[in-house]
Each structure stands twice: as C-alpha cells, then as structure tokens.
Amino acid sequence: MAVAYHEPMLPVPHRVRRMTWETDDTFTMELVAAGGGGITSFAPGQFNMLYVFGVGEAAISMSGSPSNPETLLHTTRAVGSVTKALASLHPGQLIGVRGPYGVSWPVDEAEGRDIVIITGGIGLAPLRPLIYTLIEQRERFGNITILFGARTPDEILFRDEIEQWRRRFDMDVLITVDRASRDWRGRLGVVTTLIPQSPFDPKNSIAYVCGPEVMMYFTLEALEKRGMPRERVFVSMERNMKCGLGFCGHCQLGPKFVCKDGPVFRWTEVASLLDIREI
Amino acid sequence: MQVLMREDFDTLIEKLQGADYEVIAPRIREGAIVLDTVDSAGDLPAGWTDEQEGGRYTLHRTDSPSLFHYTVGPTSLKSFLYPSRSLLCRVHGGHNDFDVEEPEIEAPQRAFVGVRACELHAMAIQDHVFAGGRHPDPVYTARRNNIFLVAVNCSKAGNTCFCASMGTGPEATAHYDLVLTEVVEDGTHYFLIDAGTKAGRSMLDELPLRPARAAEEEAGAAVVRNAAGSMGRSLDTEGIEDVFFENLENPLWQEVAERCLTCSNCTMACPTCFCSTVEDVSTIDNDMAERWRVWDSCFTTNFSYVFGGAIRKASSSRYRHWITHKLAAWQEQFGTPGCVGCGRCITWCPVGIDITEEAAVLRRQKETRQGEARYGAGTRTAY
Numbered sequence: 001m002a003v004a005y006h007e008p009m010l011p012v013p014h015r016v017r018r019m020t021w022e023t024d025d026t027f028t029m030e031l032v033a034a035g036g037g038g039i040t041s042f043a044p045g046q047f048n049m050l051y052v053f054g055v056g057e058a059a060i061s062m063s064g065s066p067s068n069p070e071t072l073l074h075t076t077r078a079v080g081s082v083t084k085a086l087a088s089l090h091p092g093q094l095i096g097v098r099g100p101y102g103v104s105w106p107v108d109e110a111e112g113r114d115i116v117i118i119t120g121g122i123g124l125a126p127l128r129p130l131i132y133t134l135i136e137q138r139e140r141f142g143n144i145t146i147l148f149g150a151r152t153p154d155e156i157l158f159r160d161e162i163e164q165w166r167r168r169f170d171m172d173v174l175i176t177v178d179r180a181s182r183d184w185r186g187r188l189g190v191v192t193t194l195i196p197q198s199p200f201d202p203k204n205s206i207a208y209v210c211g212p213e214v215m216m217y218f219t220l221e222a223l224e225k226r227g228m229p230r231e232r233v234f235v236s237m238e239r240n241m242k243c244g245l246g247f248c249g250h251c252q253l254g255p256k257f258v259c260k261d262g263p264v265f266r267w268t269e270v271a272s273l274l275d276i277r278e279i
Numbered sequence: 280m281q282v283l284m285r286e287d288f289d290t291l292i293e294k295l296q297g298a299d300y301e302v303i304a305p306r307i308r309e310g311a312i313v314l315d316t317v318d319s320a321g322d323l324p325a326g327w328t329d330e331q332e333g334g335r336y337t338l339h340r341t342d343s344p345s346l347f348h349y350t351v352g353p354t355s356l357k358s359f360l361y362p363s364r365s366l367l368c369r370v371h372g373g374h375n376d377f378d379v380e381e382p383e384i385e386a387p388q389r390a391f392v393g394v395r396a397c398e399l400h401a402m403a404i405q406d407h408v409f410a411g412g413r414h415p416d417p418v419y420t421a422r423r424n425n426i427f428l429v430a431v432n433c434s435k436a437g438n439t440c441f442c443a444s445m446g447t448g449p450e451a452t453a454h455y456d457l458v459l460t461e462v463v464e465d466g467t468h469y470f471l472i473d474a475g476t477k478a479g480r481s482m483l484d485e486l487p488l489r490p491a492r493a494a495e496e497e498a499g500a501a502v503v504r505n506a507a508g509s510m511g512r513s514l515d516t517e518g519i520e521d522v523f524f525e526n527l528e529n530p531l532w533q534e535v536a537e538r539c540l541t542c543s544n545c546t547m548a549c550p551t552c553f554c555s556t557v558e559d560v561s562t563i564d565n566d567m568a569e570r571w572r573v574w575d576s577c578f579t580t581n582f583s584y585v586f587g588g589a590i591r592k593a594s595s596s597r598y599r600h601w602i603t604h605k606l607a608a609w610q611e612q613f614g615t616p617g618c619v620g621c622g623r624c625i626t627w628c629p630v631g632i633d634i635t636e637e638a639a640v641l642r643r644q645k646e647t648r649q650g651e652a653r654y655g656a657g658t659r660t661a662y
Contacts, residue, residue: 007381008414009367009557009570053374054561054568079586093374240584242557242575245414249554249575250582252600254524255608260412276527278596 008245011051011096012037014072016089022075022157026122027087028063031072034094041069043104044129045236045264049244050074050086051096058082059241059259061126062100066133072097075125075157101244103264105130105208105234107137113232114142114200118219120149120191120211124157126236126263127210131165142205144171145198149191149215151178172199191215195222202227209267210236217274220267233267254279280496281488283459285468288346289320291429292392294485300390300427303359305352311336312352314359314391323393324349331437331511331622333631345463347393350437351621355550356402359389360422361409367557367570386421392429394455396448397440397619399430401550403454407613408553427478430455434502438511439622441635445514447619449506457482460499471499512622514635515642516606519616523607526641527599535637536595538630543576545624545632546601551617554582577601602637 013034020028032038039048047061058080064073078087089095107130115134119127134144146165150156156175166173174194176187187194191211207223209216216235223233239251239258251258254273256265273279283291295302304317307324317323329349330337341348369380402423409419433440433449442448451458456479460471471491474480491499546552556575561568575582578597583590591597609617618634625633 007367007417009572010379010381011368011370013377013379051570053370053372053377054559054565056559057557077586089374094372094377096370096377096379238585239590240582242555246412247408247416247553248556249577250556252577252604252608254527254603255611257612278591278593279527279600 009049009098009243011049011057011098013094014038014097016091016093016095018091019089022159023155025079026075026077026155026157028073028075029086029089029095030064031074031095031097032070033097039069039072039097039100042066042100042129044107044133045105045126046100046102047126047244047263048072048074048097048099048101049241050082051098052082052085052089053094053096055085056082057096057242058086059101059244061236061263063125063128064132066129067136075122075128077122099244101259103260103262105236105264107133109232110134110206111140112142112204114205115144116195116198116200116205116207116223117144117146118191118195118207118209118211118223119147120215121151121155122157123211123215123236124148127208128158128161130208135168135171138170142201143199145200146171146173147176147191147194147198148173149176149178149194149211153177153180153184153186174198190218192218192222195219195226205232207233209233213237213274220271230267230271234264235267235270236263237265237270238263280471280473280491280499281483282491282495283470283472283486283488285344285346285470287487288470290486291482292317292320294482295390295392295427295429298390298427298482300388302390302392304392305347305349307338310338312338312349313354314352314356317392320346323347328435329437331439331626333439333625333633334628335631336626343463344468345434345461347431347459347461348434350433350435350440351395351398351623353548353623353627355548355621355623356391356394356398357405357550357552359391360402360426361405361416361419361553363574365418365572367572370568370570371566373566384418384421386418386425388425388427390427390429393431393459394428394451395431395433395621396451397442397445397621398550399428399451399454400445400447400619401621404551404609404613404615404617404619405553407615408551411613427482428455428457430458430475432458432460432499432503433506434461436506436510437622437626439625439633440510440620441512441514441622442620443507443510443513444516444635445616445618445620450503455479460502462495462498462502464498469495471495512620512625512633512635514606514618514620514638516616519638520607520610522638522641522645523603525645527603529641529644531637531640531644532595532599535598535632536593538632539578539594539598540629541578541594541597542629543578544627544629546576546578547574548623548627549605550619550621550623551605552576556582577604598632602634605634606638
C-alpha cells in the first residue's frame with residue numbers, strides 16, 4: 001500500500017564536477033545536482049550524508065561558502081571504506097547526497113566580539129564555511145584569529161587560501177606543525193601552544209574549535225587558563241552516523257544525538273561527558 | 280462496561296477478519312508464547328501459562344481454561360511496526376549514472392489481540408522516536424496507521440515484570456481500540472470489554488454483548504489488582520536521571536561486564552530499543568545496489584566505530600551506555616523513560632543480568648554516600 005510519506009534517507013544524485021587533492025590523503029570534491037533536488041542553502045558547520053553506489057554513506061561537512069550553495073564542496077580524508085571509494089571517483093561520475101543536517105556554528109553570537117578559531121588537520125574543513133562567512137561580514141566582529149595545527153608541513157590544508165588569509169590585515173593566522181624538516185621556517189609544537197600569545201580578549205570573545213577530541217580537550221584547558229568562559233566555546237564533534245536524522249542511535253554522546261543536537265555544541269553542553277572514557 | 284462471553288470470543292476474531300484485518304495474537308511457537316497470525320480463537324494458548332526468571336522462560340499447563348493467563352514473550356509489537364529488515368531504496372545504474380527507486384511500503388491491515396499495557400506504552404514511546412520528529416519514518420508510520428489494537432489487562436504478573444513501578448501497567452489505560460479483562464470464576468468465563476476509540480466503538484456494535492453487572496465489574500477490577508500486587512520486580516524511578524549521570528564512572532560497570540556476554544539479546548527483545556544500521560548490497564555485475572535498514576545493537580563493537588576505532592571498546596562501556604540510555608538519557612531525548620518494565624531484557628539475558636538490580640545497586644551506593652556525608656563514613660555496601 002503506497003503512502004504519502006517519503007523516505008527521508010533517499011540519496012539525491014549529484015555529479016562530481018572537480019576533484020582537488022589538498023594533501024596526500026585529503027581531497028575536495030565539487031558536486032552539482034544531476035537533476036533536481038539539490039541543496040539550495042546551508043549554514044556553516046552543517047554536514048551531508050554522501051553515498052557511493054554500492055558502498056555506503058558517510059557524514060561529511062560542507063567546506064564551501066554558504067553564500068554559494070550551488071557549488072557544493074566537501075573536503076575529506078580517504079581513510080574509511082566510503083571515503084576511499086569517494087577518492088577513487090572521477091569528474092563526471094555520480095554520488096548520492098542528502099542533507100543538510102545538524103546544528104551550525106553560531107555566527108550572531110560573535111557580533112561585537114573577538115573571534116578565535118582553533119583547529120587541527122582536517123578539522124579546518126568544517127570551519128572554512130564559517131571563515132568565509134566571517135570575512136564577508138567582517139565589520140560585525142572584533143579581532144579574528146585563526147590558530148591551525150598540522151602534523152607536518154605537507155599536511156597543511158587549503159595552502160593557497162591560508163596564504164591569502166595571512167596576507168589580510170584584518171585577521172591573524174598562526175600556523176604550527178608537530179614535526180618538520182630543516183627547511184620549515186614556521187612554528188613547531190601543538191596548536192594549544194599558540195593560545196597564550198594570541199590577540200583576543202578572553203572577556204569578550206568567542207571560540208570555535210574543531211579537531212581530534214584530545215586536541216579539543218587540551219584546547220579548552222588552555223582557553224580556560226586565559227580566562228575564556230566555557231559558554232562561549234563551541235566545538236564540533238564526530239561520531240558514527242547511519243541516518244543523520246536522530247533515529248539510528250549510533251551517534252549518541254550521553255543524551256545527545258550528535259547528528260541533530262550537534263555536531264556543533266556549546267562546550268558546556270558536552271564538557272562533563274568528554275571527561276568520561278568511552279562515553 | 281459490557282460483557283463478552285467466552286463462547287462469543289470467536290466472534291470477535293471473525294469480525295476482525297471480516298473487516299479485512301490479519302489477526303495476530305499470542306500463540307505457542309517453539310516453546311514460547313509469541314505474537315503470530317491466528318486463524319481462530321482455537322490457536323490461542325488456552326490453559327497455558329509461563330514462568331519467567333532471569334535467563335529462564337518455561338511454559339506450563341494449568342487447569343484454567345483462560346486464554347491470556349501469562350505475560351509477554353520474546354516478541355513484541357516492535358517487530359511488526361518496525362521490521363528487523365526494511366528496504367530503504369534501490370539504486371539502478373552505477374558510478375557513471377544512477378536512478379534512485381523508492382520502494383513501496385508494505386503496511387498490511389493488522390489487528391493485534393491480547394496486547395498488554397506495557398506493549399502499548401512501548402509503542403507510544405516508539406511513536407516519539409519514529410513519528411515525533413521532523414522526519415517521520417515512512418515504514419513505521421504507514422504500518423502504525425493500519426493497525427487495530429485489542430488490549431488485554433494482565434491477570435498475572437511475571438517474576439521479571441515491573442510495569443507497576445514504571446506506571447505502564449498492568450491495566451491498559453490508553454492507546455487501544457478495545458480493551459478486555461478476562462474473568463474465570465465459579466465455572467463462568469467471560470471478558471469485560473470497553474472501547475478506547477471510535478473504531479473500537481464500531482466494533483463493539485458488531486459483537487454479541489450485554490451490560491456488565493456490578494459484581495462482574497468488581498471481579499474484573501480484582502483481576503487487575505491481583506496482577507498489580509504480584510509484580511516480581513520493582514524499580515525506583517525517583518530522580519533516576521541523577522542516579523545514572525552521577526555514576527558514569529563506577530566500579531559497577533566493570534562488575535557487570537564480567538558477566539555480560541554483549542550478545543545483544545536484551546536490545547533485540549526490548550520493545551523500545553530502536554537502533555538500526557544500514558547494509559549496502561549490490562548485484563554481482565554491479566548494476567543495482569540496495570540499501571537495507573536492519574536492527575542494530577549498541578552492544579556490538581562496530582556500533583560506535585569512527586576512524587581510528589570504536590568509541591566504546593570495553594563491554595563495561597557498552598552496558599553502561601545501554602542502561603543509562605534506557606533509564607536516564609531517553610528522558611532528555613524524547614520526554615519519556617525508555618523502559619516500560621516488561622522484564623524481557625531480564626528473562627532473555629542468557630546470564631540473567633537484571634536491569635532493576637543494577638539500578639538498585641547504584642541507588643544504594645548513592646544513599647550510602649549521602650548517609651556517610653551526613654553521619655560520617657561507616658560500613659560500605661558491596662561494590
């Protein structure tokens with residue numbers, strides 16, 4: 001018996017328009033809806049479920065500009081069965097897309113405040129839409145600082161773009177790597193070491209953080225040391241996701257569903273949970 | 280309240296079949312009373328009762344002719360409304376081009392006879408999960424809309440039952456079309472019957488009924504009182520969210536993990552557990568791929584897999600996740616507890632791990648700690 005409800009988990013066919021390799025294992029995919037039903041708007045920090053024919057789905061954040069949602073960009077590392085299959089696709093081939101899902105980075109809350117963005121490795125990808133938005137609305141905010149850490153210089157994402165951001169006079173971009181050969185002239189050390197010297201006023205600023213859980217944990221410690229209140233720190237979490245809609249149960253983090261209550265959380269919502277092993 | 284005599288009970292089944300319902304009722308299959316299709320009232324387990332304990336389920340003959348003198352078996356409404364496998368979509372083509380086909384949903388007209396109060400509450404809980412959000416699940420919603428529910432009030436409570444604690448039974452108070460109370464006394468055998476919906480009232484008009492006498496109504500009330508008074512287990516729900524969220528780190532989890540086999544039986548038997556995964560299958564020449572939603576369990580390691588490994592590697596973390604979700608986190612997620620006190624997770628646990636006992640251990644620890652804070656440290660409870 002046919003009914004009026006439609007399956008919310010149907011992938012919408014999208015064609016790969018371009019594949020750009022950012023590092024050895026990280027690539028950006030540009031997608032265009034093959035027929036109708038493409039995404040018409042999204043907010044920074046939201047994600048899509050990307051489907052590879054016969055292989056499966058993975059939750060991947062948008063990495064493009066929310067002002068230009070027709071050019072759908074996703075940046076991801078080829079590490080799992082789905083992302084490796086995505087990496088093997090060529091321009092002209094098809095994948096399925098459904099979304100956008102999830103809670104976005106709060107932009108309005110940053111109005112009139114200094115902004116500090118702290119990220120490591122692939123964590124920069126879900127923050128890039130936010131950085132685009134902040135640059136577009138630059139006059140609404142105080143100082144903007146981006147602190148970015150990579151394991152090695154070769155793993156620095158969006159190199160050309162980072163160079164452009166560094167050349168701007170209205171934001172500070174500090175980069176550090178965990179290890180490098182002798183020709184690296186930049187900073188060495190984990191990203192949290194950049195926090196004490198950064199030009200933001202902890203009493204009137206907001207922080208956006210995305211990276212491995214352990215990096216986010218130590219980032220918060222460093223932010224607290226500088227006097228930043230927990231309520232103004234936002235983090236983006238990662239968990240296994242099958243549906244993105246809040247009923248497959250996989251992405252639970254204590255009582256939260258990362259897919260619909262997150263992935264962006266105010267630190268106070270999840271801080272006590274992240275103190276618990278294997279929660 | 281009206282009376283349906285036992286000899287007219289077949290008429291109820293026939294009328295439901297006449298209204299194009301597939302009638303599903305308790306019947307004996309492989310040594311257990313489960314929900315399955317019946318042809319007539321003769322298929323019901325008249326004169327049988329069950330005995331349940333942690334990790335144990337047996338059936339016995341009784342002298343009574345009653346049709347419903349037992350509690351819930353391993354199956355529940357869940358498997359009918361939220362099938363263990365359902366096709367999400369079929370994708371035709373390949374990487375170069377594909378079309379997505381949305382499958383037709385099978386939502387047969389089904390009448391369930393003999394549904395217990397805890398079952399109805401479990402269904403209402405799954406309504407919140409599958410139909411209460413922004414994306415109603417089409418399979419669940421279509422199936423849910425095509426059912427007729429004949430509840431029966433429990434005449435006995437099992438050793439693993441604790442619905443009275445959860446406020447979900449043993450009397451059915453909502454979510455049914457018709458409700459029955461079975462009375463067997465002094466050589467008479469009848470059902471008190473009442474309707475809960477318009478569809479139920481129309482069905483009443485079709486049945487050979489007479490008004491209930493005061494003594495009969497009292498006999499029915501006594502049946503339910505008797506069941507309520509004989510619950511084998513209890514669970515104190517007062518402030519239960521704090522009991523769990525204050526104990527995410529507790530030696531109890533390791534102690535349970537030494538017994539837990541992480542076999543997932545509790546989640547499969549639970550009438551509210553809703554987790555699923557998606558299986559991708561494709562044809563051998565790779566020109567068609569299907570996506571199937573299948574039941575999953577938080578007791579598997581893969582359940583929490585992210586790049587780099589599973590989040591919940593230890594079985595202690597998985598048990599903690601399950602019981603904390605069921606009794607505490609569910610409240611924040613859906614506004615209800617996730618447990619209805621049916622006792623299935625206790626009965627069908629191969630090693631008899633008892634949700635009520637583990638919750639009680641945490642509560643006793645909390646009370647002991649509060650006592651120590653008030654009167655100074657003295658003797659400690661076990662664990």
